[in-house]
Amino acid sequence: MPGVSARRAGAVRGGAAAPDGGFADEAALAAAWAAAPPGTLRLADGRALRVVFPGVAGDGTGPDFRAAILEVDGDLVRGDVELHLRHSGWFAHGHDRDPAYAGVALHVVAGDDLGLPSTVHAAGRRIPLLVLAAPPAAPGAMFVPPCAFARAADIDVAGRLRRMGLRRLRMKANRAALLCAGRPAGDVLLGLAAGALLGPAARAGTERAAANLRLDVLLEEVGGLAGEARRTALGAALRRILPVDAAAPGGRVRPAATPAQRLGDLARLIDRWWPPGAGPGWPAALAPGAGWRAAAVEGVGRAAAVEVMANAVIPAALAAGRWSEAEAETAWAALPSPGTYGKLRPLERWLGGREARPFASAGLLQGGLLLQADYCAKGRCGRCPLSPPG
Numbered sequence: 001m002p003g004v005s006a007r008r009a010g011a012v013r014g015g016a017a018a019p020d021g022g023f024a025d026e027a028a029l030a031a032a033w034a035a036a037p038p039g040t041l042r043l044a045d046g047r048a049l050r051v052v053f054p055g056v057a058g059d060g061t062g063p064d065f066r067a068a069i070l071e072v073d074g075d076l077v078r079g080d081v082e083l084h085l086r087h088s089g090w091f092a093h094g095h096d097r098d099p100a101y102a103g104v105a106l107h108v109v110a111g112d113d114l115g116l117p118s119t120v121h122a123a124g125r126r127i128p129l130l131v132l133a134a135p136p137a138a139p140g141a142m143f144v145p146p147c148a149f150a151r152a153a154d155i156d157v158a159g160r161l162r163r164m165g166l167r168r169l170r171m172k173a174n175r176a177a178l179l180c181a182g183r184p185a186g187d188v189l190l191g192l193a194a195g196a197l198l199g200p201a202a203r204a205g206t207e208r209a210a211a212n213l214r215l216d217v218l219l220e221e222v223g224g225l226a227g228e229a230r231r232t233a234l235g236a237a238l239r240r241i242l243p244v245d246a247a248a249p250g251g252r253v254r255p256a257a258t259p260a261q262r263l264g265d266l267a268r269l270i271d272r273w274w275p276p277g278a279g280p281g282w283p284a285a286l287a288p289g290a291g292w293r294a295a296a297v298e299g300v301g302r303a304a305a306v307e308v309m310a311n312a313v314i315p316a317a318l319a320a321g322r323w324s325e326a327e328a329e330t331a332w333a334a335l336p337s338p339g340t341y342g343k344l345r346p347l348e349r350w351l352g353g354r355e356a357r358p359f360a361s362a363g364l365l366q367g368g369l370l371l372q373a374d375y376c377a378k379g380r381c382g383r384c385p386l387s388p389p390g
């Protein structure tokens, strides 16, 4: 996130450090890492570390940076990098039990509140730990990124965010199209909806497991049932098929958003989209023009329903040819905002000013996520679509 061009990561040391190490938030830590801290750093276990390439910012479904290149005591290492303000964040987010994090090559923290020389994963690996601290900002120096002046420079902020949001929709649709190869559209939709409901921490594992999920078999299993009995049977079948325990994100999760709860929500969604007697094809309830309410059931409120539409229904409908480009774009533009993500808060402040809400719709928010991942997290202030020229 922003701040990177104004201050480089400073003192780097092993062992215990003040929690949060001077970083305002995880986005600031990510920005410092994305700028590839220079020189020889010191891992918590004492070995020397040099950052050759910090990696590419992840898409939120796994480690924070992918395919980094590091030099550890003279040996080149390639792999993913995960960041947390505190060492304990690794465990609080359940990464120690998540197979998606088994290949992490480096854990970067701002503060080591556990006092350990490395980070452990249940697969048995000890992951090198780097405690990275930011130097205190010079008195009076407060970083203001170029995008804070975008409106004053007559840049069409909403228009550019909207176009980036549409680009993100196409990326999601392309991914759905790959999943659609040789599989019924209903199965792909169900897998994506499961990933959307369970959230980023569980998405990759759930979608992988959902690749084996057969909607026709599932519907046949609950054939003859209706109402609550059918929804209960669907929930039991989903719990058997999907890896709820492996997918559990751990840490503080609202009771309404635990994986087990979310599988119950998914069962209600299936019951709505494929009611008794319906075949396993594309749901009639999701005809072109369907809005977020088509994904709302008991337990799935507006924010979660919007996430399901943005990450599952619209991309799958586009990929499977159920909706035209124009129909998908219209539905995308009509989605309300599900609420800002924590990592977008600084951007929201800089872009918003007093009167404007830059992420007032889901499409604008998705544009913001792409902007953040492709530019802010890589320290590309001055070279992003919202930097005034000159």
Ligand code: SF4
Residues within 6 Å of the ligand: 001, 002, 145, 146, 147, 148, 371, 372, 375, 376, 379, 380, 381, 382, 384, 385, 386, 387
């Ligand atoms: S990369 Fe662009 S949008 Fe992001 S903080 Fe910098 S100037 Fe703002």
